[in-house]
Amino acid sequence: MRWPVPGSLRLRFLLAVSLWVLLGIGAIWFSAVRIFSHHVEQSYHEELEVHVRELGGLTEIAPDGRIVLSRPLSDPRYAEPLSGFYWQVTAEGRAPLRSASMTRGRLDESIAHSPEILHRLNSGPTGPAITYGYTRKGPAGEDIHFVISTDQSELDRLINSFTRDLTAWLAALAALLLATGFAIISFGLRPLDRLARAFARLRHGETEELEGRYPAEIAPLAADLNAYIRQNEAMIARARVQAGNLAHCLRTPLAIITDEAERLAQHDDSRAAGAVLLDQAGAMEQQIEYQLARARSGAGRKPSGRGVVLPDVVLPILRAMERLHPGKRFTLVSGSDQRAVLPLDPVDYTEVLSILLDNAGKWARSEVTISIDQPHAGGCTVAIADDGPGIPEAQIPQAFAVGTRFDPEVAGSGLGLAIARDLCDAMGAELTLANGAGGLVARLHYPSTSGE
Template sequence: MGSGSIRTRLMLGAFFVLTSFLAGAGYALERAFFDSALSAHRARLQGDVYLLMAAAELDADGALVMPPALTEPRFSLPSSGLYANVSNPNHREEWQSSSTLGVRPPFPRGLQAGKWFYDERERDGKRYLTAAYGVLWADGPRAQPLSFAVVEEDTEFQRELKQFRNTLWAWLGGAALVLLIAQTLLLGWGLAPLRRVAREIRRIEGGEQTRLEEQYPTELAALTDNLNTLIEQERARQRRYKDALGDLAHSLKTPLAVLRGGLSDPTTLMQTVEEQVARMDGIVQHQLGRAGASGATRFAPALVLAPVLQRIVDSLGKVYAERNLQFEIDCRPKLSWKLDEGDVFEVCGNVMDNAAKWARSRVRCSVRVENRSLVLCFEDDGPGFSDTSAALQRGVRLDEQVPGHGIGLTVVADIVAAYGGEINLTRSGLGGGRVEIRLPAAA
């Protein structure tokens, strides 16, 4: 698998997105658990402070009196990790729980009455969670400040965090692995049509099949249809060139044979050469026109037709200037169609030139779109077609007095056929011939 493959790119992208998402989610969950666990520990310490306040008493002299044991057994166990302190600054006395034996917990001092104090402190390499509260203790008419503080080593807190962290990242890591495996399988399934397309193209290159034959999802259907169209167009183009070359070689045999035979009669040699060269020139023009037809293609840019038709009319106006022919064009200025410009010149130029040869005074060209087809209609006011089927046969001329080789309309018919269109010869409303060409839209 190449590093530039779509599968690799999608997998790397999915890996980085999934890793970033899970890292962010894990951090958020860990932070939420930290805040929740810290609040729970502070709430428990706050309860211990209330326990101290319930147990504390002042004697008649205002001295602090504490019971020998509290209901929380950890306060009585040395180095238990939970320590209590009550200070009476007016009498400069301070009571500490038995658990502080051999330990110097960081009790807060100088608390403001009526305010809770929470903190995280460090001493002698240990970290502590602290909760403290200052009160004005009423003793008859007098009131004196007392401070109640509870400090707990954060060993238990850190253990809970570590356990949650290990569990969290184990589950997130497992989920990430499962998701990556599932995404790999989904990508393999989703990209399977592309692999089938590549496989079919290799078969076409190897000559094992002629087109893409399998059914593909909607997203690839347009691509495979276009590939089939390109393959068919290229095959049709090659076939046209091959047929044109074969027909050219076959068609030239007769005039060459006539020229060879004319060598034995010097008196008619010049006339024979002139006739056969003209004939061969017509044959070559016809076959080149067939071979050069581009044919229908959905990939051709849309060609605006009005300017092309105007250029043809301008050229014909100069050719037939002495006859003062009137050329008319009925085509919307912005009308466009997917056609090769050379084919348009070949088709319209040949048909309009033929109409101009026969016309008495008027040649009319109209273009419209009808039923998803482009309709080109060419009319003249000449004598019209005496034989519509013969007019489309190569080399047949309806009036030998009109210059030409009888090639134009057959070249037009070949190009129209290459586009999958049709050509009809009828009588014009102007009184002469009418050539109607219908070209369907590219599939």
């Protein structure tokens, strides 16, 4: 089970279920204790009434005038000393008769003042007690008072023991309900987890659309999203092809314009105009080459399923660079044996690495080093260092502009770094240049990776 994080649906459901269970169980506990107490008290009182009636029925006046019982009361607790169950029979002019349990004290007979059975709470020999009593006329017309008393603590003990048992049971029931509630929430939210995983796979380029079957509530969302992705892909591909086509169409007219401008530049009276035209045509050609290169780099291509696997992707480029720049040594230094998988398009990534390695190969004296700073949570950096002249610090920002070339001696169109920066922006990677100990160091940093 995944733990709920603040602001999540899971946490909302968990709080709602917990509140619901606690309220429900609390209400059951309260009502059960109330109903049970009421019934126990009622049956207790009925029992005491029966006992006082039994006492009256068993009481006799002996020939010698003593008060006696024809037999002991049926409840043995009245015979046990200080058991909490007491009785007493009194009559004016006669010695009182008390239960064997009452080894000390006496009962207040004022409750027994009418033939009707009355009861009240007063203090007995062993604490607060429920007392029942009534009177009956004796043989000489005197009042005989019958009193039965039971400690209130007996009743409390019954209710407390019930409440304790009930609390334990209901607590166990609440725990069970909460656990099943949490399980139900997890089960109910599983399709959303699947959707999130499918989305992550899509973002990492492992799939081309949201995969999986979803419940009726989410299925339309997934279908709409897939339709949107397809539409977007088609639109981007179309736009790239159109940009490529446009750039291509402009090439021939531009070649004719350049040709004309060269002829104009050869005549004395139109030399200046010819030079301006040639200059502008050159700038236009650069832009066209740049747009064509950009359009080529991603036109209509589907992202590959594997992502970029480092350092595997580097090795074939190094072989190619060694052939392209004979006499220069290309060395790969890896920070660890671990492989990194970057969720990026391998073709775009390879193109950026090729541009940077080609530059390093062009300007290095003898040595190019490519090092992979291996992935932790912080991402993955590939650094390409050469032992060439580097670029003056102040000119580094300019190097990324279309057509910038600082070194006219070396062949090139000045587009490489501009394209590399564009591709990096689109991939969410960061490209920086700096002068290192030997020459230029180009760093390609991708913020988050997954290790393999």
